[in-house]
Amino acid sequence: MADGSNALIDVRNVSRHYVRNVDEVHALDDVSLEVPAACFVALMGPSGSGKSTLLNLISGIDRPSEGEVIVAGQPLSTLDEDELATWRARHVGLIFQFFNLIPVLSARENVALPLLLTDLDKAERRRRAETALRVVGLEERFDHFPRTLSGGEQQRVAIARAIVTDPDLIVADEPTGDLDARNAEAILDLLRALKNEFGKTIVMVTHDSRALRYVDEAHHLDKGVLLTGEEAERAAAALLAAAGAHPMPPARSDGSS
Numbered sequence: 385m386a387d388g389s390n391a392l393i394d395v396r397n398v399s400r401h402y403v404r405n406v407d408e409v410h411a412l413d414d415v416s417l418e419v420p421a422a423c424f425v426a427l428m429g430p431s432g433s434g435k436s437t438l439l440n441l442i443s444g445i446d447r448p449s450e451g452e453v454i455v456a457g458q459p460l461s462t463l464d465e466d467e468l469a470t471w472r473a474r475h476v477g478l479i480f481q482f483f484n485l486i487p488v489l490s491a492r493e494n495v496a497l498p499l500l501l502t503d504l505d506k507a508e509r510r511r512r513a514e515t516a517l518r519v520v521g522l523e524e525r526f527d528h529f530p531r532t533l534s535g536g537e538q539q540r541v542a543i544a545r546a547i548v549t550d551p552d553l554i555v556a557d558e559p560t561g562d563l564d565a566r567n568a569e570a571i572l573d574l575l576r577a578l579k580n581e582f583g584k585t586i587v588m589v590t591h592d593s594r595a596l597r598y599v600d601e602a603h604h605l606d607k608g609v610l611l612t613g614e615e616a617e618r619a620a621a622a623l624l625a626a627a628g629a630h631p632m633p634p635a636r637s638d639g640s641s
């Protein structure tokens with residue numbers, strides 16, 4: 385990469401302000417974050433802390449008020465709206481809390497949708513959709529419609545749709561938020577496998593403390609600020625404690641760090 389950084393995602397001093405009536409909402413305030421390639425990262429924090437806002441900036445759905453987002457060497461600010469849409473279609477797979485499948489399309493047709501933006505012919509789109517459905521373990525469900533699938537299966541279809549274009553980056557906003565514990569763990573396991581086996585970089589927004597066992601890194605946001613050092617450790621410990629898990633060992637108090 386030209387700038388010498390080897391992070392896949394480089395978020396530099398990014399702020400995002402919204403104007404609501406006469407008030408300015410600081411959804412994100414001077415956030416900097418680097419995510420290495422082939423890393424599975426969680427963005428955690430209470431509701432309203434700016435997690436979705438940061439995810440939307442990383443995936444090029446939204447633009448920062450200040451600062452720069454660089455993904456795979458591409459500064460997103462240099463792309464106009466059409467270029468950004470093309471860039472997203474090629475490089476980013478999106479996963480949402482409520483799956484967002486089209487009810488009148490089969491699993492195979494849902495997964496093939498992002499390929500309509502490519503020049504692949506119908507037979508090839510179908511073949512790639514089936515490959516993606518096999519990767520997520522749904523080889524027996526090609527012709528099923530969303531309503532005939534469980535929540536966990538619907539999220540797998542959505543993950544197949546996110547990987548069908550073979551993106552470098554997968555972003556997921558609360559992907560386990562609408563699933564029971566068993567399905568949530570299966571989805572976390574699948575995301576980790578996409579990183580381990582295919583080298584995908586995955587950024588996942590969640591407040592599910594179970595995710596801490598699956599990710600390589602967890603970053604904590606609070607009121608639009610990315611926590612660091614002891615503040616971040618305290619946030620992680622609080623999450624684990626709230627989940628009934630054993631709290632993290634206390635920070636060392638012998639002055640070393």
Ligand SMILES: Nc1ncnc2c1ncn2[C@@H]1O[C@H](COP(=O)(O)OP(=O)(O)O)[C@@H](O)[C@H]1O
Nearest residue numbers: 402404409411430431432433434435436437438
């Ligand atoms: N389009 C918008 N217009 C105005 N305020 C917004 C908008 N989107 C988000 N916000 C505000 O920005 C803050 C962060 O929101 P969000 O990133 O959705 O938080 P989280 O995903 O952590 O729950 C909240 O105070 C929210 O109300």
Ligand SMILES: [Mg+2]
Nearest residue numbers: 435436437589
């Ligand atoms: Mg959110």
